[in-house]
Amino acid sequence: METRKPHRKKEDYRLRTHLIHGNYDSKKWDYNHHVVPPVSHTTAYRLSSLERGARGFVQFASADEALSGHIPIYIYDRLDEPTRSMLEENLAYAEGGEICVTFASGMASISAALGTALRQGQEVVAHRILYGCTYSLMTNWLPRFGVQVRFVDFLHPESLAAEITPATRVLYFETPINPTMELIDIAAVRRVADQVNAGREEKDRVLVIVDNTFATPYCQRPLRLGADIVVESLTKGLGGFGTDMGGAVIASRDWYNSVMLFRKDVGGILSPRSAWGVLVYGLPTLATRMTNMQKTAQRVADFLCKHPKVASVSYPGAESFSQKALARQQMINPDGKFAPGSMVYFVLKGENAKQTRAEKLVDYLAEHAYSITLAVSLGQIKTLIEHPFSMTHAALPDEQKRAFGMHPEGVRLSIGLEDWHDIIRDLELALERV
Ligand SMILES: *Cc1c(COP(=O)(O)O)cnc(C)c1O
Numbered sequence: 001m002e003t004r005k006p007h008r009k010k011e012d013y014r015l016r017t018h019l020i021h022g023n024y025d026s027k028k029w030d031y032n033h034h035v036v037p038p039v040s041h042t043t044a045y046r047l048s049s050l051e052r053g054a055r056g057f058v059q060f061a062s063a064d065e066a067l068s069g070h071i072p073i074y075i076y077d078r079l080d081e082p083t084r085s086m087l088e089e090n091l092a093y094a095e096g097g098e099i100c101v102t103f104a105s106g107m108a109s110i111s112a113a114l115g116t117a118l119r120q121g122q123e124v125v126a127h128r129i130l131y132g133c134t135y136s137l138m139t140n141w142l143p144r145f146g147v148q149v150r151f152v153d154f155l156h157p158e159s160l161a162a163e164i165t166p167a168t169r170v171l172y173f174e175t176p177i178n179p180t181m182e183l184i185d186i187a188a189v190r191r192v193a194d195q196v197n198a199g200r201e202e203k204d205r206v207l208v209i210v211d212n213t214f215a216t217p218y219c220q221r222p223l224r225l226g227a228d229i230v231v232e233s234l235t236k237g238l239g240g241f242g243t244d245m246g247g248a249v250i251a252s253r254d255w256y257n258s259v260m261l262f263r264k265d266v267g268g269i270l271s272p273r274s275a276w277g278v279l280v281y282g283l284p285t286l287a288t289r290m291t292n293m294q295k296t297a298q299r300v301a302d303f304l305c306k307h308p309k310v311a312s313v314s315y316p317g318a319e320s321f322s323q324k325a326l327a328r329q330q331m332i333n334p335d336g337k338f339a340p341g342s343m344v345y346f347v348l349k350g351e352n353a354k355q356t357r358a359e360k361l362v363d364y365l366a367e368h369a370y371s372i373t374l375a376v377s378l379g380q381i382k383t384l385i386e387h388p389f390s391m392t393h394a395a396l397p398d399e400q401k402r403a404f405g406m407h408p409e410g411v412r413l414s415i416g417l418e419d420w421h422d423i424i425r426d427l428e429l430a431l432e433r434v
Helices: 015-021 050-059 082-095 106-117 132-145 186-197 234-238 253-266 272-306 324-330 357-368 398-403 420-433
Strands: 099-103 123-127 148-152 168-174 207-211 229-233 247-251 310-314 343-348 372-374 383-386 410-414
Touching (some): 015 082, 015 272, 082 099, 082 247, 082 272, 099 253, 106 132, 106 168, 106 207, 106 234, 106 247, 106 253, 123 132, 132 148, 132 168, 168 186, 234 272, 247 253, 272 310, 272 420, 343 357, 357 372, 357 410, 357 420, 372 420
Parallel strands (some): 123 148, 123 168, 168 207, 207 229, 372 383
Antiparallel strands (some): 099 247, 310 343, 343 410, 383 410
C-alpha cells in the first residue's frame, strides 16, 4: 500500500479538518486511491488460508491489534467490517477516546455500555430525568438481570456521595438534560467517583457514563472532563441529516475487548451503509453544521427571551441561563470556544385555557410553518419542534414531570440550517396567533 508522507502530524490539524479527512493513513481499508472512502458490503470475507482464518479469530476484539496499525483480518460482518472501522477511528478521535465501537442505534450502544459494565447484584445510580427508552431499559429490563437502578438528583453533585452504596457500579446521566437543557457538572461527578473509588478494587470501581447525544463531541467531550465511557446516538446531531440510525460507545482501550464481544454476541451491529453515511456526510459536516445552527439558536433564544408571551428560555448561551459559569466551562468546542449547541427549550405564559398555549403554538406551526417541522428526534439540518409534556415525555406521570421542571407550557426546538430570519419569522407569526 502506498502511504502518504504527511509534513504535519495529524494532531496538528484542527478537528474540523480531521473530521473531513479521517485517518488518511487508515489501515482499515486501502483508500489511498479514493477521494471518498468506499462502502463495503460483504457478510463474509475470503480467507486466503486456514492460517489466516485462525489468526483472524485470535486477533478479533483485541485493542492491541485494533490500535497497532496492522491491516485487520476481517472474517464476518457481525465481527468487524472496514467501513464501520473507519467511522470508529474518526469518532474515537472526535470524542478524545482511545477506542469506539458503533451500534445499530443509540439504544443498542447504551445497552452495550451497561451490559458490559454491570454484573448481577450491582446497581446503577442515574439522574432522575433520562431519555425515555433509557429509563425504560433501566426500569423494565436491567432488574430482570439482577441489576437495580436508583434515580437521584445529579444537579447537586455534592449530595451524590451519600447516594452511592457498596453495590453502586455506574453513575449515569445526560447533559444537557432533555428537554429542560439544565447541565450536570461532569468534572464534579468525576470527583465524587474518585473519592468512592479510593477504597475499591478495580472490578468494583464506580464508573461514570455520560450520554453525549445532545451536545455532540463538537460542543462537549465528556471523556476529557472525567467520564469513563461516552455513549451517544448517531441518529441525531452526529448523523445530522436524519437518514440513518446508529449509536456509539467511546472509551479507553481497556473496554474494547468486552464491548466488541458484547456486540458480536448481542448482534446490534451498525450496517456498513449507515456507517458510511455518518463517515462521509455526518462527521465531515459536524463542525460547520454546529457552528451555523448554534448561531441561529442564539438568535432564536434572544428573540424568545424578549417575547411578551414567553415566560422563560433555557439555552446554555442565553443571558438568563441559570448555570452560565458551568456552561462556559463544560460546553466548549475543540478550539476552546463556548459552544452552547443547537437545542432550545422555552416555556410560554399560560392562559388557563383547555389547550395549553404551547400545544396551540406547536399545532399552528405544524400546519402553517415552512421552516419548522413538528417531529421528534433532533440535531438534523431541518428545524424540529415538539411538545415534551404530551409527546416525548408523556410516559412520565404528570406530578413527576412537574417535579422535574417540565412544564405543560414547555416547547423544545432543535435548530436546523435554514436561514435564521425565516425560523424567527415563523415563530413570530405563530406566537401572534396563540
Ligand atoms: C435519541 C436518543 C437516544 C437513543 O438513540 P436512538 O438512536 O434513537 O436509539 C439516547 N439518548 C438520547 C439523549 C437521545 O436523544
